[in-house]
Structures are given as C-alpha cells and as structure tokens.
Amino acid sequence: MGAPRVLPRLDAENxxxxxxGADGKLRLMRCQExxxxxxxxxxxxxxxxxxxxxxxxxxxxxxxxxxxxxxxEWRPGLDVPYVIARVAIDGAPGVYLTTNIVGCPVxxxxxxxxxxxxxxRQGEIYLPLFEKID
Amino acid sequence: xxxxxxxxxxxxxxxxxxKLTRLPLLLTLDAVREALSEAGLTIGQIDGVxxxxxxxxxxxxxxPVGADELIDALGIRATWHAGAMETSSQLGxxxxxxxxxxxxxxxxxxxxxxxxxxxxxxxxxxxxPLRRETVDGYSQWFAPFNAxxxxxxxxxxxxxxxxxxxxxxxxxxxxxxxDRANAVLNPRALVRKPLTMDEYLSARMISTPLCLxxxxxxxxxxxxxxxxxxxxxxxxxxxxxxxxxxxxxxERHSWDQAEWMACYPTGTDLWKRTDYKPTDxxxxxxxxxxxxxxxxxxxxxxxxxxxEGGQFIEGGKRIALNGELPLNTFGGQIGAGxxxxxxxxxxxxxxxxxxxxxxxxxxxxxVAVCASGGGxxxxxxxxxxx
Numbered sequence: 309m310g311a312p313r314v315l316p317r318l319d320a321e322n323x324x325x326x327x328x329g330a331d332g333k334l335r336l337m338r339c340q341e342x343x344x345x346x347x348x349x350x351x352x353x354x355x356x357x358x359x360x361x362x363x364x365x366x367x368x369x370x371x372x373x374x375x376x377x378x379x380x381e382w383r384p385g386l387d388v389p390y391v392i393a394r395v396a397i398d399g400a401p402g403v404y405l406t407t408n409i410v411g412c413p414v415x416x417x418x419x420x421x422x423x424x425x426x427x428x429r430q431g432e433i434y435l436p437l438f439e440k441i442d
Numbered sequence: 443x444x445x446x447x448x449x450x451x452x453x454x455x456x457x458x459x460x461k462l463t464r465l466p467l468l469l470t471l472d473a474v475r476e477a478l479s480e481a482g483l484t485i486g487q488i489d490g491v492x493x494x495x496x497x498x499x500x501x502x503x504x505x506p507v508g509a510d511e512l513i514d515a516l517g518i519r520a521t522w523h524a525g526a527m528e529t530s531s532q533l534g535x536x537x538x539x540x541x542x543x544x545x546x547x548x549x550x551x552x553x554x555x556x557x558x559x560x561x562x563x564x565x566x567x568x569x570x571p572l573r574r575e576t577v578d579g580y581s582q583w584f585a586p587f588n589a590x591x592x593x594x595x596x597x598x599x600x601x602x603x604x605x606x607x608x609x610x611x612x613x614x615x616x617x618x619x620x621d622r623a624n625a626v627l628n629p630r631a632l633v634r635k636p637l638t639m640d641e642y643l644s645a646r647m648i649s650t651p652l653c654l655x656x657x658x659x660x661x662x663x664x665x666x667x668x669x670x671x672x673x674x675x676x677x678x679x680x681x682x683x684x685x686x687x688x689x690x691x692x693e694r695h696s697w698d699q700a701e702w703m704a705c706y707p708t709g710t711d712l713w714k715r716t717d718y719k720p721t722d723x724x725x726x727x728x729x730x731x732x733x734x735x736x737x738x739x740x741x742x743x744x745x746x747x748x749x750e751g752g753q754f755i756e757g758g759k760r761i762a763l764n765g766e767l768p769l770n771t772f773g774g775q776i777g778a779g780x781x782x783x784x785x786x787x788x789x790x791x792x793x794x795x796x797x798x799x800x801x802x803x804x805x806x807x808x809v810a811v812c813a814s815g816g817g818x819x820x821x822x823x824x825x826x827x828x
Contacts, residue, residue, distance in 0.1 A: 314585045319578070373602075376651075379647040380591070406589050435587070
C-alpha cells in the first residue's frame with residue numbers, strides 16, 4: 309500500500325504480539341490454568357481470573373469469519389481496493405484478528421476461506437497479514 | 443405522574459447544516475432554548491446536565507462541548523451531571539439522566555449531543571486535526587490494517603448477512619431510500635432530495651457491501667432532550683413522554699473483537715423490562731450511521747427474526763411513513779444528518795406528540811422505540827405517551 313501504515317505503540321503488554329513474528333510465529337496470550345486464549349492480551353484470564361498467563365504459539369492458520377473490500381481512500385495515497393477481514397484463529401476459540409488478506413485478487417476472498425499468517429515487517433513490528441491457503 | 447418514573451419533556455434542535463460558522467456552544471444554546479420553550483421551563487429550573495461523550499479534544503468536532511462547559515456557560519446550578527464516553531453509546535446519556543431523576547438526584551436534566559464535524563473538517567486551521575503515527579488501546583487492533591473507519595467495521599457485520607442470509611443490495615437500499623424520502627418532508631433535514639433505486643445501485647462502493655448512500659455525513663448541529671422527574675411534571679407545560687423501558691449493553695467494546703453486535707442482547711433486554719410488545723410500537727427510530735445498523739436493530743428488537751431483516755424491509759412499504767412500522771421518519775442520519783444518536787429520540791418524541799408536520803405518521807401514535815449505536819455498544823429506549 310502506498311501510504312504508510314499506522315503502527316501500534318509498543319508497551320509491556322502488547323510487545324510480544326507485535327514483535328513475535330520475527331521468528332515467524334503468531335503468539336497469543338494464554339491462561340496457564342484453564343488454557344483459554346486472551347485477546348487483546350491482558351494480565352488476567354477473562355474466563356477463570358487466573359493471573360498465570362503467558363504468550364503461547366499458535367499454528368498461524370485460520371478461517372475468514374467475515375470481510376469487506378475497502379474502496380475508500382481514507383488517507384491520501386492509500387492504495388485501494390484492499391481486503392479487510394476478521395480471521396478466526398485456529399486452535400484459539402473466540403479469538404479473531406482484524407487483518408488484510410493479501411496475495412490474491414480482492415474478489416477471490418470469501419467467508420470460510422482457509423488462510424495462513426504472512427508477516428509484514430515494519431521496523432521491529434511484524435504485522436500479521438494473512439493469505440489464502442491453496 | 444408517578445414520582446419514580448422519568449419523562450422526556452422539552453426537546454430542541456439547532457440549525458442542522460455543514461460548515462456552519464455559529465460556534466458549537468451557541469448551537470447547543472439554540473437547542474436548549476427550543477427545548478426550554480417547549481417544556482415551559484426556565485434555565486433556572488434545570489438542575490442536571492448529561493451528555494455523550496463529554497468534551498473531546500482528541501477528535502476536533504466530534505464532541506466540542508462538554509457538560510462542565512455548558513453548566514458554566516449557562517450559569518446552571520447542577521445537583522447532578524455526567525458526560526462519559528464509556529457508556530452504552532450516545533443515548534446512554536439519557537439512560538443516566540433517567541436514573542438520576544428517578545432516584546432524586548435532579549428534577550430537570552438537559553441531555554445534549556453537539557456535533558461540529560463538518561465545520562472542523564472544513565476549517566483545519568481553526569480546528570487542527572491530531573496527527574497520529576502510532577495507535578494504542580483498541581485502535582491498535584484494526585488501524586494498522588487500514589481498517590480505519592466504522593464503515594469498514596460495520597461492513598463486515600453486513601457482509602455476514604449477505605453471505606449467511608442472502609441480504610441483497612436492493613433490500614438494504616430501502617433504509618437509505620426510506621430515510622431520504624422522509625427527509626424531504628423534514629425542514630431541518632440535511633439532504634432534502636429523494637434517492638432512487640437506480641442512483642443507489644450505481645453509487646460508488648465505500649466498503650462492500652456498503653456504498654456511498656449507506657453512510658451518514660458529517661454534520662454541524664446540536665440536539666437537546668430534557669429528562670424530567672415524575673414528581674416535577676407539574677412544572678412542565680408540554681405532554682410528557684414516559685421512558686417506559688431502557689436497555690444498554692457493551693459487547694467486547696471493540697468493533698474488532700466483538701463476537702456479534704450489541705444491539706441483539708440490548709433488544710432482548712428491553713422487552714424483558716416492560717409489558718409492551720413489539721406489536722405495540724407505532725414507530726421505530728433506529729440508528730443508521732450506516733444503513734445496516736438500522737436493519738440489525740429491526741431484527742434485534744424483534745420486529746422480525748434474526749436474518750430476516752432484508753425480507754422485512756423489501757420493497758420499503760412496511761417501513762414507509764404510512765406503513766405498518768414507520769422507520770426514521772425525520773430522515774435518519776442518512777437523510778437528516780449525523781446528529782449522532784440523539785436525533786432518533788428527538789423524533790420519537792415529536793411523533794408521539796403529533797408534531798411531525800408533513801412527516802407526521804397517521805393515527806394516534808402512543809409508543810415509539812428509539813436506539814443508538816448497535817455495534818460493540820448499543821442503547822434502546824421505549825417511549826410512551828400515557
């Protein structure tokens with residue numbers, strides 16, 4: 309995309325998520341007691357209130373839960389159209405990531421498509437984009 | 443009137459326009475004056491102020507006037523006030539006021555929503571936008587992927603209806619077509635020209651399946667509702683409209699993470715809190731910052747089943763001004779301007795008082811439902827003229 313992406317401000321609670329892609333792994337906060345995934349990451353489990361939480365690797369695959377093709381140039385220089393999708397993450401029930409589906413024509417994306425993470429590096433940040441699995 | 447009930451008494455609205463030069467505090471004053479006049483109250487009888495979301499310097503024009511500022515500027519002696527973003531969307535400010543008068547914290551509360559987004563956008567030197575290179579909080583989960591606008595987030599809810607329930611563009615169009623037809627009859631509406639199906643279908647896409655005409659437009663205006671205690675109704679000269687039930691919920695407070703839209707549990711809650719039924723409702727004024735939200739509210743409030751909204755509004759007759767459930771009779775936000783939630787409650791009161799003029803619905807309407815938000819945050823109010 310032409311215009312630079314707006315990037316997350318890293319802090320103690322989100323750093324593992326946004327920098328985890330350096331070794332190609334998607335990581336989500338997970339409760340060590342009841343195994344629930346917690347996203348956005350917080351220092352407490354939203355299911356059992358345990359504070360024993362830690363980042364855990366997931367497979368990095370998922371399913372397109374829903375999507376939209378954006379045509380509006382919200383900022384000068386934004387390359388349109390592009391696909392915004394909400395991806396349900398395999399192995400992490402209830403966790404969705406808003407992302408872009410890349411590497412295919414925008415018309416090719418459908419609900420239910422199997423997708424796989426493809427990180428886009430922006431300095432120390434690795435944005436988890438997704439592409440379709442053929 | 444029962445002392446433990448809350449009523450909407452005076453309602454008022456400023457001029458509605460784009461790129462207005464009258465200052466936002468003065469637009470608010472215009473709406474306050476109209477509401478006081480209708481209620482037969484003086485500013486000295488006002489002892490509470492409630493607004494959404496309170497003054498926000500971060501987003502120029504989004505909320506240029508706060509509760510504190512209005513209290514100070516108009517010399518109000520407030521025994522209770524609130525202005526908070528962390529509530530169940532815009533009409534959460536009315537819910538708060540209703541609770542305040544019911545438990546005796548105030549007698550007459552000015553609830554207001556002032557927007558100045560068109561003026562701020564047009565005059566960036568006067569209202570400089572905040573430049574952001576990094577984001578935190580909830581924004582970090584969608585802004586980096588250029589999912590920048592609420593249009594993108596709402597579009598994804600709408601797309602599920604398209605794929606799962608077969609919602610068509612022709613069906614969805616009925617929200618915008620109805621809004622624009624009604625706006626023609628509202629002297630204060632922003633867009634007073636009807637929209638045809640052909641124009642709708644050939645409009646440019648914003649974020650599929652939402653096109654240009656599915657979106658509201660930045661507007662400059664202020665809307666005021668006075669919420670009065672049952673025990674203070676004797677001081678009021680207009681017909682009081684009782685707040686018969688109210689409900690407000692938060693999903694996961696992020697468009698990004700919400701499992702589904704907050705309007706659905708809100709609608710269910712509303713009917714648990716009243717003996718009225720959806721069939722008792724004479725008119726519905728439902729949030730349509732994006733057309734799909736109004737469709738979702740129709741389902742959420744039980745006027746049709748989940749997934750049946752498209753069929754319910756197909757052809758537009760049912761929701762037209764003379765239909766069985768007149769919808770957004772002032773033009774909604776798509777036709778009347780982005781009054782941001784308060785316009786729906788304002789219109790519900792106008793219709794229940796029979797003061798709609800050319801857009802007044804037929805018969806003798808006694809019950810109206812109005813709603814704001816719908817995505818991660820949602821509020822619904824059931825209003826009745828007893």
